[in-house]
Amino acid sequence: MTIRLAVDGRGPLRRRILDALVAQSGGNVEVVLHLGDRDADFHAACLQRMEVRNGKKGHLLRDHLTKGADMHLLASPDFQNLMATAVDQMHRGSKYYNYRAHNLVNLQDYLDYYHVVTQALADQLTAAGATHALFMNMPHLGYDTMLYQVARSLGLKTLVLCQTTYSDRFFSMQRIEDMGVFDPSVGHAPPLPIKKGDQPDLFYMDDRWQKEGPRGRITAGAIKNYLKHIVLRDPKSLLRPDVMVADLRRIARIYGALPEWRDPFAKFFHRNEMPYYEMLASCEGQKVDYEAKFVYLPLHNQPEMSTSALGGVFRDQALVIETVARHLPEGWKIYVKENPRQNAFARGPLFWQRVMRLPDVQILPSHAPTHELTARAQLTATVAGTAGWEALIKGRPALVFGGGWWKSFPGVTRFHEGVDLQAVANTAFEHEGLEHAAGQLIARCHDGVIELLYSRMKEALDEEANAQVAAKGILDLLEDRVPVTFGSGAKG
Template sequence: MRLFLIQWSGKELGMIDVVKRLQRDYTIAYWVLPNIEKEVDKGEFPSTIFHEHADALQGKPAPDVDVSGFEPPSAQLLEELSTTESVVLTMMNKLLGHLSVTERKRLYYRILGYWSGVFKTHRPDVVIFPLVPHTVYDLVIYDLAKSLGIRTVMFTATQDFIRLMPMTDFVEGISKLNREFTARENERVTLSDIAVDIRAYIAKHTEAKGDPTPPNMRNMKEKYGTKKSVILARAVKDLTVFQKSFHYLRKRFGANLEREYQNVSRIPDLSRKFVYVPLQFQPEATTSPLGGVFVDQRLLIETLSAALPKDWVIYVKEHPRQFIFYGLNFSQYRYRGYYEGIAKLPNVRIVPTGTDTFSLIQASQAVALNTGTAGLEAVLRGKPVLAFGYAWYRGCPGIFSVSDTASCKAVFDTILSGFSINRNKLITFFACVDRVSFKGYVEPHMQKLCGLSPSENADALTKALIAEIGRLAYT
């Protein structure tokens, strides 16, 4: 069986050891990863074509691939993957935001044509990703594989209790979890039937014990922010201190992202009936591709606004990471007028970023989002959730998948009729998550939180991949 590995890297995480073990039973036909020379001894993989991640992003072919016979994508293929094109052009905001729309389309055509040729000449049986593909070319590979009937495998990573779950299609969700919950939905399950780490997560959001903030979100300024003294030192070193000081002062005292948000934000009245919308940090996989068309979070809010019951309001709060990463700067996702446009909607209010998220969830009638931890936090607190995106947990009791005004209105009618979340089914869902997931990580920031050594992590990942590849071979 021939495997393609896309963005599978992390020597220090045990990820390369996983590939060495897979090679005992499978052919590693193609491997895209960053820093190849540092990560891999290519001599150990004599049958593998290696492709540098940065080159793949720019649409440059792998050195050992003969592209002389490759054809540009046909009109038929472009039409079949028209949704992919739309998603990818937006996804380019993150790393290729300097390109015009025309340049982005040219790059997309080049990437699609190349990988179409690679698939025809090197014929993979399974394409493996560490996570949901979200870096332009990997999404093209994923969607192209789907259109050709080639199997795909990836992991979804939970962000509080540190677990991984394999899946083959992020739109359909985790089939193993869905099957498990369907089979056990009406069983009587108690918390004692669930592993300690997941049980502790449930307790944080149901018993008000301990800090409910996800571990990866704590001390964000320390993790992601850059100290002003460091920025100043860099500017002095590269002789740009006067230029950068001028630009900073112009932003600080002129129009900027933070000021626009502060100008339109108001203290919320928690006694009102409201839907809470926690904006998600962008750019990130949680909205692109997992938000689908609702990568435009204003569209999500506008859809809710059009469906909202009379006398209800929507409270919108920005993700704290947005300002930590982008500071005062407007961006492709938070352009000038972004918050002002949201605040002008008649039944929508923007609230200060310092407003406690869990107080907003607790006082709300419902929570609405694409994906993200706030969805699970809400249902554990007894609040229904309108999920616009492809959240891995959308089969959980209390989660309603919506995509338009009509589906939102139907959910609001259900809520107004006295809907409540079945507690036993909710606990059963988490028991099923416990059964189908495993401890492991594919990202550096999760390594310390997980507690497994790289060798133990390699064991867990290898076991999961072999099981999933074996299952695909017989379905």
């Protein structure tokens, strides 16, 4: 049977892999729908921003007529949660967080657009006779999640790929919710040597984020983005120099109260963001009692895959904090640390009002070192973050709320209502068991770099050779010659 493939894959690296995949299949794989860049059937990013950018087949929504709602998707028992997930992801394109914003304003706008896009995708997949859908990254941008949801509702066989952080290999799964689900006792791969107490080498993190440093000063980039905001969002203020002077003074105070590395308005400015940074500034003088009994809860950067795709209902990180608080043993604290890459998205005043109503919560200063916190905490709680893996390396237990790739490892407890946090804190596991589980996981992964950001994992990446290797692994998965990394097909 010919595999009639729908693909979400943006960027030249993935395009090269896709071309190699088709060539290697010897005619057994036909791409019938490709969401990508302008050389794809439809331009994907324009769906997120509601722009008119054509692919080879034009624009997905132009001249599209439908017979009505996509009943396959509507009939899904989890339809409301599916729609809420996509709406949450589309919100990242709001004018409050992007200069290149879409025109969606209220909830009904988001719901309407969701139905328009999913109907168009359903009609395209049906007309093309698609049998499989391939996602070359975890769907988390809105348009890709809608494609994934429609493909699942139509009964297509879905294959989701995700780059690993620690090697030039990638994970695979049939469903998003399978991320991290496998049986580490199955398999005979050698253990992966891990130095106990070591710190993961995360190239996207900065050492300055873990120690106290000099305060910042307002930058030229901040002033430029402030003026951009005034021109695009509030031109009336150009006639009120007093308002603009007051704004700039407020911005200068924010910079002076935060670490030099943060540079809050270097990429984007909106007046709504200022209260968020003022709240962070108010926590910079907090003292941290490392001798207390505490749950360490580092927040994820948001919006991002770890919450938008892998969090489920716990993409709401205030809910994570509230849930931990509800299960907290007497006398314990919850130490919450903001992600150093975070801006005001999903962190409005009401978010912090929810958190600050909890008497056992302390918001840590930005310089509180996450390495010491994971080592001293009774346990580390996270949706899907690397902090959980860091705690395990130190021999400390982790509580996971979402789809951490390490969630089947020894020392991990998956959240369930009524969880006993004292019992979680007392979880004992052997470091050798961790190395064994990591070895079994790496053996289930597939060779190749599929995410350009991670190409630095291989010096002078040969993109053509990489494309051939990655394509072979994907073809083996599509043709069921090898099992997926995670989920029901991962055993055996």
